[in-house]
Amino acid sequence: MITHVTSVLAQDSLIDFNFELLIDRFWANTIDGLSYGSIYALVAIGYTLVYGVLKLINFAHSEIFVIGIFAAYFTFFALGYAPGETADLGLFALIGSLLLAGVVAMAASGGSAVLLERVAYRPLRKRGAPRLVFLITAIGASFAIQQLFLIFLGGNAQPSIRLLRPTEAFEIFGARVTNIQIMTVVAAVVLMFVADTFVNRTRLGRGIRAVSQDPDTATLMGVNRERVFMLTFLLGGVLAGAAALFYLMTIPAAAIFNGGFLLGIKAFTAAVLGGIGNLRGALVGGLLLGVVENYGQSFFGGEWRDVIAFVLLIVVLMFRPTGILGESLAKARA
Amino acid sequence: MSRNRKVLAVAAALAGAMVLSACAGGGDAGGSSAGGTTSAPRAEPTQAPFTPPADAELPAGDGQGQCSGDPSIAYVGTIAGANAGLGIAIKQAIELAIEEHNEANAGCQVTYKEFDTAGSPQTALAPTVAAINDPSILGVVGLPFSGESEAVGPALTEAGLVGLTPSATRPDLSQKGWTHFFRGLGNDSVQGPAAAKFITETLGAQNVCVIRDDSAYGQGLATEVTKALGEGASCEEEIKTGQTEFSAAIGTIESASPDAIFFSGYYAEGAPFAQQLRDAGIEAPLVVPDGVKDPIFVQNAGEASEGVYMTCPCLPGEVFPEFLEAYKARWNVDPQTYSAEAYDATTILLRGLDQGISDRAGLLEHVRNYQGQGLTKQFAWNAQGELNETPVWSYVVKDGQIQRLSPID
Numbered sequence: 001m002i003t004h005v006t007s008v009l010a011q012d013s014l015i016d017f018n019f020e021l022l023i024d025r026f027w028a029n030t031i032d033g034l035s036y037g038s039i040y041a042l043v044a045i046g047y048t049l050v051y052g053v054l055k056l057i058n059f060a061h062s063e064i065f066v067i068g069i070f071a072a073y074f075t076f077f078a079l080g081y082a083p084g085e086t087a088d089l090g091l092f093a094l095i096g097s098l099l100l101a102g103v104v105a106m107a108a109s110g111g112s113a114v115l116l117e118r119v120a121y122r123p124l125r126k127r128g129a130p131r132l133v134f135l136i137t138a139i140g141a142s143f144a145i146q147q148l149f150l151i152f153l154g155g156n157a158q159p160s161i162r163l164l165r166p167t168e169a170f171e172i173f174g175a176r177v178t179n180i181q182i183m184t185v186v187a188a189v190v191l192m193f194v195a196d197t198f199v200n201r202t203r204l205g206r207g208i209r210a211v212s213q214d215p216d217t218a219t220l221m222g223v224n225r226e227r228v229f230m231l232t233f234l235l236g237g238v239l240a241g242a243a244a245l246f247y248l249m250t251i252p253a254a255a256i257f258n259g260g261f262l263l264g265i266k267a268f269t270a271a272v273l274g275g276i277g278n279l280r281g282a283l284v285g286g287l288l289l290g291v292v293e294n295y296g297q298s299f300f301g302g303e304w305r306d307v308i309a310f311v312l313l314i315v316v317l318m319f320r321p322t323g324i325l326g327e328s329l330a331k332a333r334a
Numbered sequence: 335m336s337r338n339r340k341v342l343a344v345a346a347a348l349a350g351a352m353v354l355s356a357c358a359g360g361g362d363a364g365g366s367s368a369g370g371t372t373s374a375p376r377a378e379p380t381q382a383p384f385t386p387p388a389d390a391e392l393p394a395g396d397g398q399g400q401c402s403g404d405p406s407i408a409y410v411g412t413i414a415g416a417n418a419g420l421g422i423a424i425k426q427a428i429e430l431a432i433e434e435h436n437e438a439n440a441g442c443q444v445t446y447k448e449f450d451t452a453g454s455p456q457t458a459l460a461p462t463v464a465a466i467n468d469p470s471i472l473g474v475v476g477l478p479f480s481g482e483s484e485a486v487g488p489a490l491t492e493a494g495l496v497g498l499t500p501s502a503t504r505p506d507l508s509q510k511g512w513t514h515f516f517r518g519l520g521n522d523s524v525q526g527p528a529a530a531k532f533i534t535e536t537l538g539a540q541n542v543c544v545i546r547d548d549s550a551y552g553q554g555l556a557t558e559v560t561k562a563l564g565e566g567a568s569c570e571e572e573i574k575t576g577q578t579e580f581s582a583a584i585g586t587i588e589s590a591s592p593d594a595i596f597f598s599g600y601y602a603e604g605a606p607f608a609q610q611l612r613d614a615g616i617e618a619p620l621v622v623p624d625g626v627k628d629p630i631f632v633q634n635a636g637e638a639s640e641g642v643y644m645t646c647p648c649l650p651g652e653v654f655p656e657f658l659e660a661y662k663a664r665w666n667v668d669p670q671t672y673s674a675e676a677y678d679a680t681t682i683l684l685r686g687l688d689q690g691i692s693d694r695a696g697l698l699e700h701v702r703n704y705q706g707q708g709l710t711k712q713f714a715w716n717a718q719g720e721l722n723e724t725p726v727w728s729y730v731v732k733d734g735q736i737q738r739l740s741p742i743d
Contacts, residue, residue: 025585032581083633084734157602159633166613176614251578253605253634262576297582302572303548305582 022299027175029294035181036250037290038188042243043267044274044282045195046113046236052212052277053232055131056121059138062264063145064113064237066257068244070149071108073255075101076161083159097163098245106241113237114230116141122226142264149257157259160252184246191242192283195235199279208232212277266309273313275323284324288312379536379643379728382740386654390709393431393681394438399688401442407432407683408465409446410476410486410497412453421453421478423670424500428475430664431680442688447471451482458482459489466493472697473498473683475676480504483515490514496698498683500675503624503647505554508718516701516715518679519672520647520724522551525623526558528726528742529596529645534566536728536742537619537643539594541568543587545607547599548574555623556598568592573599578606584614594618600625605634612638619643627671632731643739644729649674649710650738657709678708 022029043065050058079097081087089097120141124133166178199205210218211228219225247263248254266289274285289309296308316324409428412421425448432446447468449461458477465471466489473496477483480502490497491512498516499507505521520528533539544567546556560567569590571583584607587595595611595618597604604626611620622631624646632639651669652658657677661669669677686700705714712723728739 021586021589024589025582028585028588029582032579032585036579036581084636086637156630157605157634160605160609160636162636178613251606252609252636254578256602258576259578262574262578294582294585297571298585301570302574302583302586306574 016301018299018301022295025294025298027173029298030291031172031175031177031181033291033294034287035184035290037270037287038185038283039243039247039250039286040263040267040270040290041283041286042188042191042239042246043263044271044286045192045239045279047268047271048274048276048279048282049199049208049232049236051271053208054121054134054229056134057138057268058233058236059135059264059268060116060120060141060145061113061236061240062260062267063142064109064116065240065244065247065264065267066149066260067112067145068105068109068241069248069255069259070153070158071241072101072105072245072248073158073161075104076163081161081163083161086162086165089163094163098249102242102245105244106238109241109244110234110237113233113240117229117233122229146257146261153257155257157253157256160255162252164249166250180246180249184250187242187246188283191239192279195239196279198235204228204231269309269313273316273323275320275325275327277327278323278325281323281325288324379532379730379739381738384653384738384740386709387707389707391681391685391706392709393435393677393684395435395685395688397438397440399435399439399442399684400690401444401687402690402692404443404445404470405472405687405692406445406447406468406470407680407687408449408468408471408474408476410449410458410462410465410474411451411478411482413448413450414452418453420501420671423673424475424478424676426665426667427500427661427669427673427676428680430661431677431684433664434660435681435684439688444684444687445470451477451486453479453482455481455485458485462486462489466490466495471495472687472691472694473701475500475679475683478502478672480507483507484510487512487515494694494698496683496694496701498679498701500679501648501672504551508720512719514698516719517721518675518713519710519721520726521720522555523558524724525645525647525726526555527562528647529555529621529623530559530562530566532643532645532728532742533594533596533621534563537594537621539592539619540566541590541592541594542566543569543571543590543592543595545571545573545583545587545595545597545599547603548572549599551625552599555625556596559596559598573603573607575599575603577603580607580610581614583607584611584616587611587616588614592618594621596621597626598623601628601631601634605631605639608635608642609638621645624648624671627729627736629736632734632736639731639734642731644731644736645726645742646671646729647724647726648672649725649727650729653738654709674710678710678713681708682706682713 046061050056120137124137166180168176169179169182170177199208207223207228210223211225215225270285270289271282273289274281292312293305293309297305409425412418429446432444436443449465451458451461475498477499478501483499483502487510491514495514497514498518500518503521505523508515508517533542542563544556544560546552569586571586573580573583597607604622608620621643627644627646648671651674682701682704686697691697691700711725714722716722725741727741729736730739
């Protein structure tokens with residue numbers, strides 16, 4: 001049989017190009033990739049916003065995301081849902097529980113992002129520390145938060161709690177689209193739209209753009225710089241919290257201390273791919289990365305999954321050094 | 335100019351997408367007809383009755399043991415470090431064995447000593463050297479993990495201190511020319527063929543997907559299983575340590591529509607993998623190795639863990655009623671994954687001391703020539719320190735519990 005031929009080939013040659021699988025799985029991979037990519041995108045906004053305003057790569061953002069996961073998880077727990085069988089809920093109970101978990105996760109992530117800024121970055125800024133120090137602090141904060149989770153919650157994932165089983169909602173070209181995927185993509189697009197409108201259309205958003213363009217002039221013009229920084233962290237944190245809820249719904253066993261590491265790196269990659277500092281770039285980068293990873297896995301095999309993702313990044317940066325949509329938050333095309 | 339280029343790029347991308355979608359339409363039609371065939375009804379493996387060996391050598395022995403001097407047996411392995419659960423299950427079995435022995439043999443009182451390696455190759459050497467420098471220690475049960483075993487192997491061989499591991503399964507440990515090394519269970523090159531046999535014979539699967547992670551353990555075991563399956567290994571896929579989203583890998587499986595799936599890795603990835611596999615509507619039996627055989631897997635995979643088959647070169651402690659009872663009475667917990675193996679290993683060392691062996695060389699020689707029935711298996715080692723008889727057991731998750739099925743032979 002044909003599938004067997006490919007497996008023999010894989011042992012003989014270094015790379016096995018599986019055209020048949022790529023084509024066969026094209027739509028399924030696209031849909032799964034878009035859905036998972038929108039989680040990348042939501043997390044990527046946090047990296048992009050902070051970079052746009054502070055020129056800081058906030059590596060602790062992945063832990064802000066993990067805080068959101070645990071917040072959502074323990075909300076489920078507090079609501080009385082138990083691991084094991086998927087809870088059989090009415091529509092309103094389900095929506096209510098998810099909304100509550102989402103709000104708690106967003107508050108927890110947003111709050112801890114602001115706290116992180118206060119505790120870790122503001123003292124450095126006051127003392128005029130060089131940019132490298134911020135970077136090391138970010139990495140340090142990331143490890144510190146991660147290890148705290150390890151100490152208090154242990155090294156194993158929390159028993160998975162499921163409120164909703166993914167069931168097929170409809171098909172596109174024979175590919176399954178599940179209820180959770182629809183929710184994830186719709187929520188991501190709506191939140192993206194809200195964030196984009198906030199930054200581009202509101203007074204506070206104008207402050208963010210002003211500080212990102214020229215902090216000193218913006219301060220002279222009466223923009224409260226510290227408040228803008230706080231707002232930036234808050235916005236990034238809240239979106240990471242929302243992403244955390246959808247991530248936990250997609251992968252119920254995700255509540256683990258180091259669960260943000262890989263996803264954080266991928267989200268950061270997505271931000272750079274789309275153009276770091278650019279909100280819409282984060283969306284484009286996240287979706288593209290999610291899709292390309294899947295194509296890569298089907299075409300070349302799983303061992304090449306990450307290679308494909310990062311080769312894509314390098315190729316894009318070779319031709320567009322500032323990412324697909326360009327770098328600047330301030331100059332981003334409205 | 336740049337805008338033109340952008341338009342061009344978008345157009346090109348669109349064109350590409352259209353081409354691919356056209357192909358996909360054609361491919362789909364063929365795919366769905368192939369996928370429509372249902373797999374043949376499969377056998378349900380059942381729990382085989384198991385009678386523990388009546389002539390098994392137990393720590394107490396005949397009660398006539400006479401040792402010379404004041405010998406000690408040491409546990410060298412993790413107690414408080416990473417994956418300590420595994421180490422503690424071993425340590426408790428050793429302590430229990432020595433206590434039972436001392437109670438029965440007034441003429442031979444053996445001292446138990448322990449050295450915490452924290453489970454990692456980087457930290458294992460210092461505690462091992464401490465054990466070597468204690469002249470009363472004539473034999474070691476350990477080390478539990480393959481990585482640390484490799485790190486301290488040369489030191490133990492140089493000291494001539496016998497090391498009987500109840501759980502380190504990496505095959506190449508016995509190929510390093512060490513003279514102290516004895517393995518109390520089958521290694522991964524035994525588990526691979528056994529798992530393949532379980533899949534093809536017990537489950538009756540013809541087409542098997544072998545999914546491996548990128549760890550040394552997962553890769554090695556997957557190679558063994560694939561080799562043993564031969565033609566039956568009709569598809570393969572790799573996932574990454576730390577990966578949690580497996581839609582593309584599961585897509586590969588879906589396209590191959592196999593009769594069974596073997597996942598070669600650990601429970602951290604195994605649990606979400608199992609969950610997403612079932613969510614995707616793939617009902618083919620899933621078989622996992624000892625790296626997944628843990629209650630955590632059942633908790634994290636939830637409903638998806640139901641009916642998952644497991645293979646392990648370890649025996650369930652519960653099949654030995656007396657051992658189970660004594661262990662529970664002493665420690666208030668059931669014996670865990672490698673407890674019975676550690677109990678047997680300690681018994682073998684104790685038998686040597688009972689004969690009045692008073693030096694390390696003597697005990698090493700005793701283990702090398704040892705032949706006897708233990709609880710878990712018949713013990714007799716070849717020149718490399720591998721057992722001649724190495725049972726692998728199958729297990730199944732049923733009602734949220736890992737239950738034993740039968741030995742795979």
